[in-house]
Amino acid sequence: MAVSKPTRITNSIRSLRFAHGEMTQAQLAERIGVTRQTIIAIEQGRYSPSLEMAFQIAQVFKMPLDEVFQYPDGEGGPR
């Protein structure tokens, strides 16, 4: 369970919402079955969604996963 620090994953959800008819956080939350507070936490980088939830969000915007979520270079390489 990754609980020691907020996620390094960044995302473009906020700008994508505006690009998709100014979708509200509540509307996005309803589409993927979470609370509005969870969408806020994801947008602010305070919560890293599961892979499944990330795919659900990307599907709402009809975008590839890596255009919705980004991870800094050099953080995920083999150790």
Added chain:
Amino acid sequence: MSYEEKRTWVYLVASTAAYAVYLAIVLGQVASTAVAQVPYVSVLLWTTGASIAGSIVGRVVVETASPSDSRRVDARDKEISRFGEYASRWFVIAGAAAGLVMAMAKWDYFWIVNVIYLGFVLWAVVGSVLKLVAYRRGL
């Protein structure tokens, strides 16, 4: 604030208040009465019952004053709940272990019950605080 976060706040306040009342009543009697004669059982049961009732009433009052968008419990709520329970479970284990040792050493029931009760209270309070920190600062 989500429904689950509000629920955690209510639980924290009810648990803390109930234990504070219990301590105030029981410790007041310990000062003037032999421990074996302190009627702590009824106080413990009443304050525990009041804590449960207070949590239920508190949730109704909070939801009436500030209705939540929904009462859905989502993946984040579940992760935060698991995190809080996992991290605070040591207090229950420590309370139970201490109670076991004290029983083997033939301590008075008063102290055994109270150390176990303290373990439960710390589990509830620390777990709630950790969950609220996770809601605010992130997992």
